[in-house]
Amino acid sequence: MKDKLIKVDYLARVEGEGALYIKVKNGYVVDVKLRIFEPPRFFEAFLRGRSFMEVPDITARICGICPIAYQMSSVHAIESIFGVKVSGPIRELRRLIYCGEWIESHALHVFMLHAPDFLGYEDVIQMAKDYPDLVKKALRLKKIGNEIVKLIGGREVHPVNVRVGGFYKTPRKSELKKLEDDLKWARDFSIEAVRWIASLEFPDFEQDYEFVALSHPNEYPFNEGRIVSSKGLDVSVNEYDNHFVEEHVAHSNALHSRIVQGGAYFVGPLARFNLNFDKLSALSKEVSLEIDFKPICRNPFKSIIARGIEILYACDEALRIISEYEEPDSPYVDFIVKSGIGYGCTEAPRGILYHRYKLDEKGIVLDAKIVPPTSQNLKMMESDLWKFASVYLNLPDDELTWKCEQAVRNYDPCISCATHFLKVHIERE
Amino acid sequence: MKGNERKFLIVGVGNLYRGDDSVGILIARYLRRCFKESVKIVDIDISFDELIDIWDDFELVILIDAVRSGRGVGKIYRFEDISELLKSGLKLISSHHVGVVEYIELAKMLGKLPKRLIVYGISGENFDVGGFISPAVKDACRRLIPKIFAEVKA
Numbered sequence: 001m002k003d004k005l006i007k008v009d010y011l012a013r014v015e016g017e018g019a020l021y022i023k024v025k026n027g028y029v030v031d032v033k034l035r036i037f038e039p040p041r042f043f044e045a046f047l048r049g050r051s052f053m054e055v056p057d058i059t060a061r062i063c064g065i066c067p068i069a070y071q072m073s074s075v076h077a078i079e080s081i082f083g084v085k086v087s088g089p090i091r092e093l094r095r096l097i098y099c100g101e102w103i104e105s106h107a108l109h110v111f112m113l114h115a116p117d118f119l120g121y122e123d124v125i126q127m128a129k130d131y132p133d134l135v136k137k138a139l140r141l142k143k144i145g146n147e148i149v150k151l152i153g154g155r156e157v158h159p160v161n162v163r164v165g166g167f168y169k170t171p172r173k174s175e176l177k178k179l180e181d182d183l184k185w186a187r188d189f190s191i192e193a194v195r196w197i198a199s200l201e202f203p204d205f206e207q208d209y210e211f212v213a214l215s216h217p218n219e220y221p222f223n224e225g226r227i228v229s230s231k232g233l234d235v236s237v238n239e240y241d242n243h244f245v246e247e248h249v250a251h252s253n254a255l256h257s258r259i260v261q262g263g264a265y266f267v268g269p270l271a272r273f274n275l276n277f278d279k280l281s282a283l284s285k286e287v288s289l290e291i292d293f294k295p296i297c298r299n300p301f302k303s304i305i306a307r308g309i310e311i312l313y314a315c316d317e318a319l320r321i322i323s324e325y326e327e328p329d330s331p332y333v334d335f336i337v338k339s340g341i342g343y344g345c346t347e348a349p350r351g352i353l354y355h356r357y358k359l360d361e362k363g364i365v366l367d368a369k370i371v372p373p374t375s376q377n378l379k380m381m382e383s384d385l386w387k388f389a390s391v392y393l394n395l396p397d398d399e400l401t402w403k404c405e406q407a408v409r410n411y412d413p414c415i416s417c418a419t420h421f422l423k424v425h426i427e428r429e
Numbered sequence: 430m431k432g433n434e435r436k437f438l439i440v441g442v443g444n445l446y447r448g449d450d451s452v453g454i455l456i457a458r459y460l461r462r463c464f465k466e467s468v469k470i471v472d473i474d475i476s477f478d479e480l481i482d483i484w485d486d487f488e489l490v491i492l493i494d495a496v497r498s499g500r501g502v503g504k505i506y507r508f509e510d511i512s513e514l515l516k517s518g519l520k521l522i523s524s525h526h527v528g529v530v531e532y533i534e535l536a537k538m539l540g541k542l543p544k545r546l547i548v549y550g551i552s553g554e555n556f557d558v559g560g561f562i563s564p565a566v567k568d569a570c571r572r573l574i575p576k577i578f579a580e581v582k583a
Contacts, residue, residue, distance in 0.1 A: 125531055128538040136539055139478050146479065156479070 004397060018413075020404060021251075022389050029393070032385045034378060034408070036252040044368045052078050052337070052363040056162045059355070059370065063414060064157050065108065068101040068149065069348030070370075071162040072223050073355040077344030078164045080238070081359055082335040089328040090166040091223075093152055096176075096321045097162075098222040098346075099314040100148025103186065104156075105349035106269070106307045106314075107145060109412045110197065111138030114304050117406040118200040134196075137189050141311070144179075144186045148318060151175060166332030176322045183322070187315035191287055194308040198291035203403065205388055206298040209380070210262060211271035214347050220279040220313060221272065223346045228275055229265065230296060238343040240354050246371060257376040264379035267351025268411060269306035270297060281320075284313040300384060300410040307412075337363040348373050350412050377411045384410070437581050438487040438543075439468045440480065442494040442529055448560030449502075449553025453493040455562070456570055460577065467581075481536040490543040491580060493573070494529055495566070496550035503565030505573055506550040511537060514548055547580060549573060 004024045023031035043062055047055060055074045060067035072094060079086065086094070111134065112124040121127040128135040146156040151171055153159025161168050212233065214225035227243075228234045235243055246255040259265050273280075273288075274295040280288070288294065293305050339361040345354045351373030358367040388407050392400055441457020443450045461468040484490045496506060496519045508514035515534060536542050551569045555561070 123531070125534045125538055128535055132539055135535070139482065139539075142478060143482060 020385070020408060022385060022404060024389070024393060027393065029386055029390045032382050032389070033251045034382055034385075036254040036378075044370055047357075047365045047368040050365050052164060052357070052359055052365065055357065055365065055368075056164065057160060060158050060162075062370070062372070065105050065414060066101055066348045066350070066353075067158050068097050068153065068162070069346055069353045070355075071159070072098060072346040073344040073348075073353045073370075074357070075162060075164050075344070076223060076346060077342040077355040077357050078359070079335070079342070080344065081340040081342035081357070082164070082338055084165055084333055084335045086166060086333055089170070089326055090331070090333065092321050092325065093167065093170060095219075095222050096318055097149060097152040097159075099318040099321070100145045100152070102145070102314040102349050103311055103318075104142050104145030104149065105412075106311045107138055107142035109349075109409075110193070110304055110307050110311070111135065111141075114307075114406075114409050114412070115197075115200075117402070117409060118202075118304070137193075141186050141189055141193075144182045145314075147179060147182065151179065163332055165335055166328075166330075168331060170328055170331040173325055173327055176325055180319065180322055183315050183319050187283075187312065187319065190308065190312040190315055191283075194287050194305065194312055195291060197305050197308045198293060200304070202299060202301045203388075203392075203406075204299075205301060205384075205391065205407075207300070207384065207387060209266040209298055209300075210259065210264075211274045211296070212259075212265045212267050212352065212376075213272040213275045214345065214352060215275055216279070218279070220276050220281075220317070221347050227345060227352065229259075230271075230274060231262070233259070237345040237354075240343060240345060240371075241356070241369075244354075244371070244376070246375065252378065254375050254378060255371075256379045257371060258379055264383050265376065266300070266380050267373050267376045268303065269310050269349075269351075270300065270303040271351060272347060273297070273306040273309060280309070280313055281316040283316050284309055287312060300407070303410045303412075337361070350374060350414055351376060372414070374411070374413045377413065381408055381411055381413065436487070437467055437489040437491065438484060439464065439577065439581075440484075440490060440492045441468070442492060446558060448555035448557055449551075449563055449566045450495045450556050451562055452495045452551050452553065452566050452570060456493050456573060456577070459570075459574060463578075464581070478532070481532055481539075481541050484536075484543045484546075485541045487543045489545045489547070489581070491547045491549065491577060492529070492533075493549045493551070493577075495553040495556070497556070498550075498552040501552050502554045502563055503569040504552040505569055505576075506548075506552070507576075508548040508550070509545070511542065511546060511548075519550055549577070 007021055019035040021033045056071040059070035059074045062070050116123055116127045149159055150156040154161035211230040214221035215228040216225035226234055226236055243260055244257055245260055246257050249256050277295045288309050339359055341358045343356050345352050353373055354371040356369040357365055360366055384407050385404055389404060392403055439457055439460050441453040443453035445451045445454055457468050498519055511533060551566055553566050555563050
């Protein structure tokens with residue numbers, strides 16, 4: 001077989017700037033690099049010296065797609081230092097705003113960024129020619145997610161209403177009720193969408209992944225739980241640094257994470273689905289079983305189905321929260337500022353997002369560590385490409401390049417977050 | 430004309446923190462003083478799909494953004510025929526997943542374009558994070574503002 005180099009100089013349909021490079025020699029893949037050239041953003045460094053009160057607003061700026069995740073991981077980390085326990089309606093509102101973020105982020109990725117891969121379109125614009133109704137409905141779905149974030153967060157991008165202890169202002173019951181009709185439409189559409197997604201053609205590809213997600217005894221995880229894996233890891237959030245390490249690799253401005261005693265691991269919707277299936281709502285479980293999508297699914301291309309199920313779950317959960325909501329007496333819980341080290345880990349749309357802060361007695365940040373889900377998946381993405389390209393080497397270069405890009409998009413990578421990524425090169429020598 | 434149709438909307442697109450990419454926002458901010466409710470700024474704080482959801486309610490939408498044309502810093506491009514904009518290969522600057530031109534194309538595909546859409550592109554050269562606006566782009570702002578007044582008053 002001819003040696004070759006598959007290069008994608010600028011990966012499309014991912015957030016941020018990166019490239020993919022695969023070198024094939026004598027019929028074997030000899031090198032795979034996901035090059036992340038989005039410049040580093042130094043958030044951890046410029047959080048130092050800032051007040052704990054500014055942290056949720058500063059970290060929200062890391063990502064325009066998942067600001068809630070950054071706000072939630074930061075407030076939980078800081079609250080763990082102050083010994084604050086948020087419960088009742090405020091805790092429920094935190095789940096609700098996260099439902100909004102999952103709906104908006106997943107709708108964008110499923111329909112506008114990933115579905116064109118499965119249908120053979122260059123992008124959503126070409127897809128919209130043949131599927132105008134689907135694209136219109138997807139935009140409406142995304143907007144409904146935005147509306148939730150806007151109502152609770154103050155605005156849909158980089159919301160400003162989240163604070164340590166809760167919110168600056170909580171919504172009236174009547175304001176939440178206004179979202180109900182749209183959410184019922186969104187729930188119906190997501191059932192239709194999940195059935196449609198399940199009918200797509202999926203490349204035959206599996207690996208023996210270690211899936212990692214939060215796990216909570218009573219609920220599908222958003223904000224709280226232990227960190228568990230499909231290979232038996234079960235640790236509390238404050239033990240994260242003992243079990244996961246970040247490493248610098250020369251070709252990437254984003255660090256790569258791995259499990260200390262293991263290697264690459266897989267976070268995100270497929271990991272959450274595999275590890276928390278029993279915590280899904282009855283309707284989400286019923287629809288999953290109807291399309292024969294059950295844990296453990298090891299085909300990363302089927303992440304798009306897990307994302308669809310999570311949209312359905314988020315609509316269902318949002319409706320539950322709204323129907324049970326009672327306005328709290330105060331929008332936040334009072335606390336006393338203390339020094340210490342705090343740990344937070346929540347489920348961003350793309351997977352677990354870990355934050356650690358060290359504060360002095362006035363609540364000033366002395367040190368911060370942020371590990372976004374895309375950094376945690378980068379090593380797994382490269383591992384998928386090694387195996388996937390090896391199996392599909394006989395495909396013509398343009399088709400192999402396409403499939404490799406699709407394999408990267410399985411993870412919905414957010415390169416802007418991770419540098420805090422895509423172009424493909426396949427070189428055959 | 431639909432009952433709720435409003436006359437015009439000015440949309441400034443860009444990123445204040447990326448040098449010449451701030452030009453759309455700076456012009457929109459200036460025009461907001463005169464037109465208030467008829468100006469919308471699409472920056473890193475608002476998503477584009479929200480915009481195409483509302484703009485078919487307007488008779489005229491004027492969109493201003495920086496472009497990377499590779500020549501003539503400060504040159505002002507005007508497109509009223511969207512297919513010409515698409516053919517021009519000019520890249521409006523965007524930090525979003527889906528670029529401005531792509532969103533315009535998507536809106537066209539979905540039948541969601543306003544009755545008239547005019548796109549003004551100002552050619553820039555410096556799009557670095559934390560960079561300053563180029564003098565030639567600043568000068569282009571001064572030339573473009575009276576043109577926009579003329580468009581909305583026509």
